[in-house]
Amino acid sequence: MRVNGKLWNTRLISNRIATGLPLAFAGILAAVPLACPTRAPEPSVRRTESERSRIRDARADDRRVEPSQPDVPPSLPDATQVASPTPYSRAALPILDIHTHVDPTATRTVLSLFDARGIHTAVNLSAGFEGAGLEEALAQQRESRGRILPFCTLPWRATGHPQFVTESVRILERCRALGVRGLKIPKVLGLGARDIDGSRLRVDAPRLDPIFAAAERLGMMVLIHTGDPKAFFQPPNPQNERWEELQAHPSWSFYGAEWPSFDEILGEFERRVLRHRRLVFVGAHFGNAAEEPDRVARLLERAPRYHIDTSARVPEFGRHPSARMRAFFTRWQDRILFGTDLGLGDDMGEWMLGSHGNERTTQRDVDRYFSATFRYYEANDPEWENPTPIQGRWNTHPIALPRDILAKVYGANAARLLGITWPPPTQ
Ligand SMILES: [Zn+2]
Secondary structure (H helix, E strand, C coil): CCCCHHHHHHHHHHHHHHCCCCHHHHHHHHHCCCCCCCCCCCCCCCCCHHHHHHHHHHHHHCCCCCCCCCCCCCCCCCHHHCCCCCCCCCCCCCEEEEEEEECCCCHHHHHHHHHHHCEEEEEECCCCECCEEHHHHHHHHHHCCCCEEECECCCHHHCCCCCHHHHHHHHHHHHHHCCCCEEEECCCCCCCCECCCCCECCCCCHHHHHHHHHHHHHCCEEEECCCCCHHHHCCCCCCCCCHHHHHHCHHHCCCCCCCCCHHHHHHHHHHHHHHCCCCCEEEHHHHCCCCCHHHHHHHHHHCCCEEEECCCCHHHHCCCCHHHHHHHHHHCCCCEECCCCEEECCCHHHCEECECCCCCCCHHHHHHHHHHHHHHHHCCCCCEECCCHHHCCCEECCCCCCHHHHHHHHHHHHHHHHCCCCCCCCC
Protein backbone atom coordinates (compact mmCIF):
# COMPACT_ATOMS: atom_id res chain seq x y z
CA MET A 1 0.00 0.00 0.00
CA ARG A 2 1.24 3.41 -0.79
CA VAL A 3 0.90 4.77 2.69
CA ASN A 4 2.69 2.14 4.57
CA GLY A 5 5.25 0.82 2.11
CA LYS A 6 8.68 0.43 3.52
CA LEU A 7 8.29 3.30 5.91
CA TRP A 8 5.66 1.41 7.84
CA ASN A 9 7.67 -1.73 7.50
CA THR A 10 10.68 -0.12 9.15
CA ARG A 11 8.57 1.24 11.96
CA LEU A 12 6.87 -2.09 12.32
CA ILE A 13 10.16 -3.86 12.77
CA SER A 14 11.48 -1.49 15.40
CA ASN A 15 8.16 -1.64 17.18
CA ARG A 16 8.11 -5.41 17.11
CA ILE A 17 11.64 -5.66 18.39
CA ALA A 18 10.75 -3.26 21.16
CA THR A 19 7.67 -5.29 22.07
CA GLY A 20 9.48 -8.58 22.10
CA LEU A 21 8.48 -10.09 18.78
CA PRO A 22 11.00 -12.77 17.87
CA LEU A 23 13.77 -11.21 15.86
CA ALA A 24 13.45 -13.86 13.20
CA PHE A 25 9.93 -12.72 12.42
CA ALA A 26 10.99 -9.11 12.23
CA GLY A 27 13.83 -10.19 9.95
CA ILE A 28 11.40 -11.86 7.61
CA LEU A 29 9.33 -8.70 7.45
CA ALA A 30 12.44 -6.80 6.46
CA ALA A 31 13.53 -9.34 3.88
CA VAL A 32 10.33 -10.24 2.07
CA PRO A 33 9.58 -7.96 -0.86
CA LEU A 34 6.51 -5.86 -0.43
CA ALA A 35 3.43 -7.03 -2.19
CA CYS A 36 0.99 -4.58 -0.73
CA PRO A 37 -2.27 -4.72 -2.51
CA THR A 38 -4.13 -1.62 -1.54
CA ARG A 39 -3.88 1.85 -2.86
CA ALA A 40 -4.25 4.52 -0.26
CA PRO A 41 -2.44 7.63 -1.39
CA GLU A 42 0.76 8.72 0.18
CA PRO A 43 0.24 10.94 3.24
CA SER A 44 0.73 14.58 2.42
CA VAL A 45 3.34 15.09 5.13
CA ARG A 46 6.78 16.46 4.26
CA ARG A 47 9.26 13.73 3.51
CA THR A 48 12.97 13.61 2.90
CA GLU A 49 14.19 12.54 -0.51
CA SER A 50 15.31 9.17 0.84
CA GLU A 51 11.90 8.59 2.37
CA ARG A 52 10.27 9.49 -0.92
CA SER A 53 12.48 7.08 -2.80
CA ARG A 54 11.59 4.29 -0.38
CA ILE A 55 7.92 5.01 -1.02
CA ARG A 56 8.54 4.93 -4.77
CA ASP A 57 10.26 1.56 -4.33
CA ALA A 58 7.32 0.28 -2.37
CA ARG A 59 4.94 1.48 -5.07
CA ALA A 60 6.92 -0.26 -7.73
CA ASP A 61 6.48 -3.47 -5.77
CA ASP A 62 2.79 -2.93 -5.52
CA ARG A 63 0.86 -4.67 -8.22
CA ARG A 64 -1.85 -2.07 -8.19
CA VAL A 65 0.15 1.12 -7.94
CA GLU A 66 2.51 2.61 -10.47
CA PRO A 67 5.39 4.89 -9.46
CA SER A 68 4.19 8.40 -8.81
CA GLN A 69 5.21 11.53 -10.67
CA PRO A 70 6.91 13.49 -7.90
CA ASP A 71 7.48 16.61 -10.01
CA VAL A 72 3.82 17.24 -10.75
CA PRO A 73 2.37 19.85 -8.40
CA PRO A 74 -0.61 18.64 -6.39
CA SER A 75 -4.02 19.74 -7.59
CA LEU A 76 -6.60 20.70 -5.03
CA PRO A 77 -10.21 19.71 -5.54
CA ASP A 78 -12.03 22.75 -6.89
CA ALA A 79 -15.21 24.25 -5.57
CA THR A 80 -17.39 22.60 -8.21
CA GLN A 81 -17.23 19.36 -6.30
CA VAL A 82 -19.00 21.09 -3.44
CA ALA A 83 -21.67 22.69 -5.59
CA SER A 84 -21.59 20.45 -8.61
CA PRO A 85 -24.49 21.22 -10.94
CA THR A 86 -24.55 17.88 -12.77
CA PRO A 87 -27.47 15.49 -12.28
CA TYR A 88 -26.85 12.64 -9.85
CA SER A 89 -23.73 14.34 -8.53
CA ARG A 90 -24.88 13.57 -5.00
CA ALA A 91 -26.40 10.33 -3.73
CA ALA A 92 -30.15 10.42 -3.15
CA LEU A 93 -29.75 8.75 0.27
CA PRO A 94 -26.88 8.71 2.79
CA ILE A 95 -24.05 6.35 1.97
CA LEU A 96 -21.87 4.10 4.08
CA ASP A 97 -18.98 3.22 1.77
CA ILE A 98 -17.54 -0.11 2.93
CA HIS A 99 -14.49 -0.01 0.63
CA THR A 100 -12.13 2.98 0.53
CA HIS A 101 -8.42 3.69 0.94
CA VAL A 102 -7.85 6.96 2.75
CA ASP A 103 -4.73 8.92 3.64
CA PRO A 104 -5.01 9.39 7.41
CA THR A 105 -3.63 12.94 7.17
CA ALA A 106 -6.15 14.16 4.57
CA THR A 107 -9.27 14.12 6.71
CA ARG A 108 -10.53 17.59 5.80
CA THR A 109 -10.19 17.08 2.06
CA VAL A 110 -11.81 13.67 2.24
CA LEU A 111 -14.74 14.83 4.36
CA SER A 112 -15.43 17.78 2.07
CA LEU A 113 -15.64 15.35 -0.85
CA PHE A 114 -17.87 13.03 1.18
CA ASP A 115 -20.16 15.93 2.18
CA ALA A 116 -20.47 17.03 -1.44
CA ARG A 117 -21.36 13.54 -2.64
CA GLY A 118 -23.60 12.31 0.17
CA ILE A 119 -21.15 9.82 1.69
CA HIS A 120 -21.67 9.97 5.43
CA THR A 121 -19.39 7.18 6.62
CA ALA A 122 -16.57 5.20 5.01
CA VAL A 123 -14.39 2.26 5.96
CA ASN A 124 -10.67 2.73 5.35
CA LEU A 125 -9.27 -0.64 4.36
CA SER A 126 -5.67 0.60 4.40
CA ALA A 127 -5.40 1.17 8.12
CA GLY A 128 -2.58 -1.30 8.84
CA PHE A 129 -2.29 -2.65 12.38
CA GLU A 130 -0.85 -1.61 15.70
CA GLY A 131 2.62 -0.19 15.18
CA ALA A 132 2.05 -0.12 11.43
CA GLY A 133 -0.28 2.78 10.78
CA LEU A 134 -3.31 1.89 12.84
CA GLU A 135 -2.63 4.65 15.36
CA GLU A 136 -2.89 7.28 12.60
CA ALA A 137 -6.07 5.68 11.27
CA LEU A 138 -7.62 5.67 14.74
CA ALA A 139 -6.67 9.33 15.14
CA GLN A 140 -8.49 9.99 11.88
CA GLN A 141 -11.50 8.12 13.17
CA ARG A 142 -11.59 10.50 16.15
CA GLU A 143 -10.88 13.58 14.02
CA SER A 144 -13.70 12.65 11.63
CA ARG A 145 -16.08 11.91 14.55
CA GLY A 146 -16.44 8.34 13.49
CA ARG A 147 -17.06 9.02 9.80
CA ILE A 148 -13.85 7.28 8.63
CA LEU A 149 -13.47 3.88 10.28
CA PRO A 150 -10.42 1.64 10.00
CA PHE A 151 -10.29 -2.05 9.20
CA CYS A 152 -7.04 -3.82 10.08
CA THR A 153 -4.70 -5.64 7.76
CA LEU A 154 -2.08 -8.29 8.53
CA PRO A 155 1.62 -8.49 7.59
CA TRP A 156 1.03 -10.42 4.36
CA ARG A 157 4.70 -10.04 3.43
CA ALA A 158 5.57 -12.47 6.18
CA THR A 159 3.32 -15.42 5.31
CA GLY A 160 6.36 -17.64 4.77
CA HIS A 161 7.40 -17.28 8.37
CA PRO A 162 6.39 -20.15 10.68
CA GLN A 163 4.98 -17.69 13.20
CA PHE A 164 2.84 -15.74 10.72
CA VAL A 165 -0.44 -17.26 11.86
CA THR A 166 0.08 -16.96 15.61
CA GLU A 167 1.38 -13.42 15.20
CA SER A 168 -1.63 -12.54 13.01
CA VAL A 169 -4.03 -13.80 15.65
CA ARG A 170 -2.27 -11.62 18.21
CA ILE A 171 -2.49 -8.61 15.85
CA LEU A 172 -6.21 -9.23 15.37
CA GLU A 173 -6.79 -9.39 19.12
CA ARG A 174 -5.03 -6.06 19.54
CA CYS A 175 -7.05 -4.53 16.69
CA ARG A 176 -10.29 -5.61 18.29
CA ALA A 177 -9.17 -4.34 21.70
CA LEU A 178 -8.60 -0.96 20.04
CA GLY A 179 -12.15 -0.95 18.72
CA VAL A 180 -11.63 -2.09 15.12
CA ARG A 181 -14.57 -4.03 13.66
CA GLY A 182 -13.10 -5.71 10.62
CA LEU A 183 -10.16 -7.28 8.83
CA LYS A 184 -9.27 -6.62 5.19
CA ILE A 185 -7.60 -9.47 3.32
CA PRO A 186 -6.02 -8.34 0.04
CA LYS A 187 -5.60 -10.24 -3.19
CA VAL A 188 -1.97 -10.92 -2.41
CA LEU A 189 -3.37 -13.94 -0.60
CA GLY A 190 -3.71 -16.29 -3.53
CA LEU A 191 -1.71 -14.11 -5.93
CA GLY A 192 1.74 -13.78 -4.45
CA ALA A 193 1.82 -14.75 -0.79
CA ARG A 194 4.13 -17.71 -0.14
CA ASP A 195 3.77 -20.62 2.23
CA ILE A 196 6.60 -21.79 4.50
CA ASP A 197 7.92 -24.11 1.78
CA GLY A 198 7.88 -21.32 -0.81
CA SER A 199 4.83 -22.58 -2.69
CA ARG A 200 1.83 -20.35 -3.42
CA LEU A 201 -0.22 -19.85 -0.27
CA ARG A 202 -3.75 -20.78 -1.24
CA VAL A 203 -6.74 -18.76 -0.07
CA ASP A 204 -8.19 -21.92 1.53
CA ALA A 205 -4.91 -23.19 3.05
CA PRO A 206 -5.86 -24.94 6.34
CA ARG A 207 -2.81 -23.35 7.94
CA LEU A 208 -4.65 -20.02 7.92
CA ASP A 209 -7.80 -21.33 9.63
CA PRO A 210 -6.88 -19.94 13.10
CA ILE A 211 -6.92 -16.40 11.70
CA PHE A 212 -10.52 -16.79 10.54
CA ALA A 213 -11.49 -18.57 13.76
CA ALA A 214 -10.05 -15.63 15.71
CA ALA A 215 -12.00 -13.11 13.64
CA GLU A 216 -15.18 -15.08 14.35
CA ARG A 217 -14.42 -15.32 18.08
CA LEU A 218 -13.67 -11.60 18.25
CA GLY A 219 -16.82 -10.63 16.35
CA MET A 220 -14.88 -9.05 13.49
CA MET A 221 -16.04 -9.14 9.89
CA VAL A 222 -13.64 -10.15 7.13
CA LEU A 223 -13.65 -8.25 3.83
CA ILE A 224 -11.71 -10.27 1.30
CA HIS A 225 -10.50 -9.48 -2.19
CA THR A 226 -9.50 -12.57 -4.17
CA GLY A 227 -8.35 -12.67 -7.77
CA ASP A 228 -9.21 -9.84 -10.13
CA PRO A 229 -11.32 -9.27 -13.25
CA LYS A 230 -11.40 -12.32 -15.50
CA ALA A 231 -9.74 -10.38 -18.30
CA PHE A 232 -6.57 -10.00 -16.22
CA PHE A 233 -6.15 -13.79 -16.39
CA GLN A 234 -6.45 -13.82 -20.17
CA PRO A 235 -3.71 -12.98 -22.71
CA PRO A 236 -2.77 -9.28 -22.49
CA ASN A 237 -3.18 -8.27 -26.12
CA PRO A 238 -5.41 -5.93 -28.14
CA GLN A 239 -8.17 -8.55 -28.11
CA ASN A 240 -8.30 -8.40 -24.30
CA GLU A 241 -11.30 -6.28 -23.29
CA ARG A 242 -9.27 -4.62 -20.51
CA TRP A 243 -6.31 -3.94 -22.84
CA GLU A 244 -6.30 -0.21 -22.11
CA GLU A 245 -5.98 -0.85 -18.38
CA LEU A 246 -3.41 -3.61 -18.84
CA GLN A 247 -1.29 -1.35 -21.02
CA ALA A 248 -1.27 1.26 -18.27
CA HIS A 249 -0.50 -1.39 -15.65
CA PRO A 250 1.29 -4.40 -17.20
CA SER A 251 1.85 -5.89 -13.75
CA TRP A 252 -1.90 -6.35 -13.31
CA SER A 253 -1.82 -9.22 -15.79
CA PHE A 254 -2.04 -12.66 -14.17
CA TYR A 255 -1.87 -14.57 -17.43
CA GLY A 256 0.64 -17.39 -17.67
CA ALA A 257 1.77 -20.64 -16.12
CA GLU A 258 3.10 -18.98 -12.97
CA TRP A 259 -0.37 -17.79 -12.00
CA PRO A 260 -3.43 -19.75 -10.92
CA SER A 261 -6.46 -19.49 -13.19
CA PHE A 262 -9.44 -17.30 -12.33
CA ASP A 263 -11.55 -20.39 -11.61
CA GLU A 264 -8.91 -22.01 -9.43
CA ILE A 265 -8.50 -19.00 -7.21
CA LEU A 266 -12.23 -18.25 -7.04
CA GLY A 267 -12.81 -21.85 -5.99
CA GLU A 268 -10.32 -21.43 -3.15
CA PHE A 269 -12.15 -18.28 -2.06
CA GLU A 270 -15.54 -20.01 -2.11
CA ARG A 271 -14.26 -22.92 -0.03
CA ARG A 272 -12.83 -20.46 2.49
CA VAL A 273 -16.19 -18.71 2.86
CA LEU A 274 -18.08 -21.98 3.20
CA ARG A 275 -15.68 -23.24 5.88
CA HIS A 276 -16.59 -20.45 8.34
CA ARG A 277 -20.35 -20.22 8.30
CA ARG A 278 -20.74 -18.10 11.40
CA LEU A 279 -18.21 -15.51 10.27
CA VAL A 280 -19.45 -12.38 8.48
CA PHE A 281 -17.57 -12.35 5.19
CA VAL A 282 -17.73 -9.59 2.59
CA GLY A 283 -16.62 -10.58 -0.89
CA ALA A 284 -15.03 -7.42 -2.33
CA HIS A 285 -15.70 -6.29 -5.89
CA PHE A 286 -19.11 -7.93 -6.29
CA GLY A 287 -17.99 -11.15 -4.66
CA ASN A 288 -14.85 -11.18 -6.81
CA ALA A 289 -16.91 -12.36 -9.78
CA ALA A 290 -18.86 -9.47 -11.31
CA GLU A 291 -18.80 -11.28 -14.64
CA GLU A 292 -20.90 -14.11 -13.21
CA PRO A 293 -23.82 -12.94 -11.06
CA ASP A 294 -25.27 -16.48 -11.01
CA ARG A 295 -22.08 -17.82 -9.45
CA VAL A 296 -22.13 -15.00 -6.90
CA ALA A 297 -25.76 -15.83 -6.09
CA ARG A 298 -24.91 -19.51 -5.52
CA LEU A 299 -22.42 -18.59 -2.79
CA LEU A 300 -24.89 -16.14 -1.25
CA GLU A 301 -27.42 -19.00 -1.14
CA ARG A 302 -25.04 -21.43 0.51
CA ALA A 303 -23.39 -19.09 3.05
CA PRO A 304 -26.01 -17.13 4.99
CA ARG A 305 -23.58 -14.66 6.57
CA TYR A 306 -21.78 -13.93 3.33
CA HIS A 307 -22.20 -10.44 1.82
CA ILE A 308 -20.74 -8.69 -1.22
CA ASP A 309 -19.57 -5.16 -1.88
CA THR A 310 -20.05 -3.28 -5.15
CA SER A 311 -16.66 -1.54 -5.24
CA ALA A 312 -14.94 -0.85 -8.55
CA ARG A 313 -17.29 -3.15 -10.46
CA VAL A 314 -20.21 -0.99 -11.63
CA PRO A 315 -18.62 -1.03 -15.10
CA GLU A 316 -18.57 -4.84 -14.97
CA PHE A 317 -21.85 -5.93 -13.36
CA GLY A 318 -23.50 -2.87 -14.94
CA ARG A 319 -23.02 -4.50 -18.34
CA HIS A 320 -25.67 -7.07 -17.61
CA PRO A 321 -29.23 -6.11 -18.63
CA SER A 322 -31.12 -3.85 -16.21
CA ALA A 323 -33.87 -6.38 -15.52
CA ARG A 324 -31.37 -9.09 -14.61
CA MET A 325 -29.41 -6.90 -12.20
CA ARG A 326 -32.50 -5.28 -10.70
CA ALA A 327 -33.73 -8.80 -9.91
CA PHE A 328 -30.35 -9.65 -8.38
CA PHE A 329 -30.37 -6.55 -6.19
CA THR A 330 -33.98 -7.19 -5.20
CA ARG A 331 -33.30 -10.78 -4.19
CA TRP A 332 -30.11 -9.98 -2.28
CA GLN A 333 -31.12 -6.54 -0.99
CA ASP A 334 -30.00 -7.38 2.57
CA ARG A 335 -26.59 -8.74 1.57
CA ILE A 336 -25.17 -6.11 -0.81
CA LEU A 337 -22.98 -3.30 0.54
CA PHE A 338 -22.19 -0.14 -1.39
CA GLY A 339 -18.46 0.37 -2.00
CA THR A 340 -16.35 2.54 -4.24
CA ASP A 341 -12.65 1.58 -3.90
CA LEU A 342 -11.81 5.28 -3.84
CA GLY A 343 -8.17 6.05 -3.01
CA LEU A 344 -8.11 9.53 -1.48
CA GLY A 345 -5.50 11.98 -0.22
CA ASP A 346 -4.99 15.74 -0.39
CA ASP A 347 -3.83 15.69 -4.03
CA MET A 348 -6.84 15.15 -6.27
CA GLY A 349 -4.52 14.33 -9.17
CA GLU A 350 -3.62 11.08 -7.40
CA TRP A 351 -7.14 10.07 -6.48
CA MET A 352 -8.13 6.57 -7.46
CA LEU A 353 -11.66 6.30 -8.82
CA GLY A 354 -12.04 2.53 -8.90
CA SER A 355 -9.09 2.28 -11.29
CA HIS A 356 -6.79 4.71 -13.03
CA GLY A 357 -4.52 5.18 -15.99
CA ASN A 358 -1.23 7.05 -16.07
CA GLU A 359 -2.85 10.47 -16.27
CA ARG A 360 -3.64 12.50 -13.20
CA THR A 361 -7.23 12.52 -12.02
CA THR A 362 -9.14 15.69 -12.95
CA GLN A 363 -12.25 17.35 -11.58
CA ARG A 364 -14.04 16.18 -14.70
CA ASP A 365 -13.12 12.57 -13.92
CA VAL A 366 -14.42 13.01 -10.38
CA ASP A 367 -17.73 14.51 -11.54
CA ARG A 368 -18.23 11.78 -14.12
CA TYR A 369 -17.33 9.05 -11.64
CA PHE A 370 -19.90 10.05 -9.04
CA SER A 371 -22.72 10.95 -11.40
CA ALA A 372 -22.31 7.72 -13.41
CA THR A 373 -22.18 5.67 -10.20
CA PHE A 374 -25.29 7.18 -8.59
CA ARG A 375 -27.05 7.19 -11.95
CA TYR A 376 -26.53 3.44 -12.24
CA TYR A 377 -28.39 2.75 -9.00
CA GLU A 378 -30.98 5.50 -9.14
CA ALA A 379 -31.88 6.35 -12.74
CA ASN A 380 -34.15 4.84 -15.31
CA ASP A 381 -32.00 5.55 -18.36
CA PRO A 382 -31.69 2.61 -20.74
CA GLU A 383 -27.94 3.07 -20.73
CA TRP A 384 -25.26 5.42 -19.50
CA GLU A 385 -21.47 5.72 -19.59
CA ASN A 386 -19.72 3.72 -16.90
CA PRO A 387 -17.97 5.51 -14.01
CA THR A 388 -14.44 4.31 -14.83
CA PRO A 389 -13.90 4.28 -18.60
CA ILE A 390 -10.44 2.72 -18.42
CA GLN A 391 -12.16 -0.44 -17.19
CA GLY A 392 -13.87 -0.70 -20.56
CA ARG A 393 -15.39 1.62 -23.12
CA TRP A 394 -18.90 0.31 -22.81
CA ASN A 395 -22.08 1.60 -21.22
CA THR A 396 -23.95 0.39 -18.17
CA HIS A 397 -27.68 -0.29 -17.90
CA PRO A 398 -28.99 1.61 -14.87
CA ILE A 399 -31.31 -0.28 -12.52
CA ALA A 400 -33.47 2.41 -10.81
CA LEU A 401 -33.66 0.67 -7.43
CA PRO A 402 -36.74 1.38 -5.33
CA ARG A 403 -35.99 3.68 -2.40
CA ASP A 404 -36.25 1.02 0.31
CA ILE A 405 -33.73 -1.23 -1.43
CA LEU A 406 -31.48 1.71 -2.24
CA ALA A 407 -31.44 2.67 1.46
CA LYS A 408 -30.27 -0.83 2.42
CA VAL A 409 -27.58 -1.09 -0.24
CA TYR A 410 -26.31 2.47 0.20
CA GLY A 411 -25.90 2.21 3.95
CA ALA A 412 -28.30 0.29 6.20
CA ASN A 413 -26.84 -3.18 5.51
CA ALA A 414 -23.27 -2.14 6.32
CA ALA A 415 -24.43 -0.10 9.31
CA ARG A 416 -26.19 -3.16 10.73
CA LEU A 417 -23.02 -5.25 10.40
CA LEU A 418 -20.88 -2.52 11.97
CA GLY A 419 -23.33 -1.68 14.75
CA ILE A 420 -23.80 1.90 13.55
CA THR A 421 -27.04 3.88 13.94
CA TRP A 422 -28.58 4.39 10.50
CA PRO A 423 -29.61 6.61 8.87
CA PRO A 424 -27.03 8.85 10.51
CA PRO A 425 -28.59 11.38 12.90
CA THR A 426 -27.05 14.36 11.12
CA GLN A 427 -28.71 13.60 7.79
ZN1 LIG B 1 -9.62 -1.64 -2.59
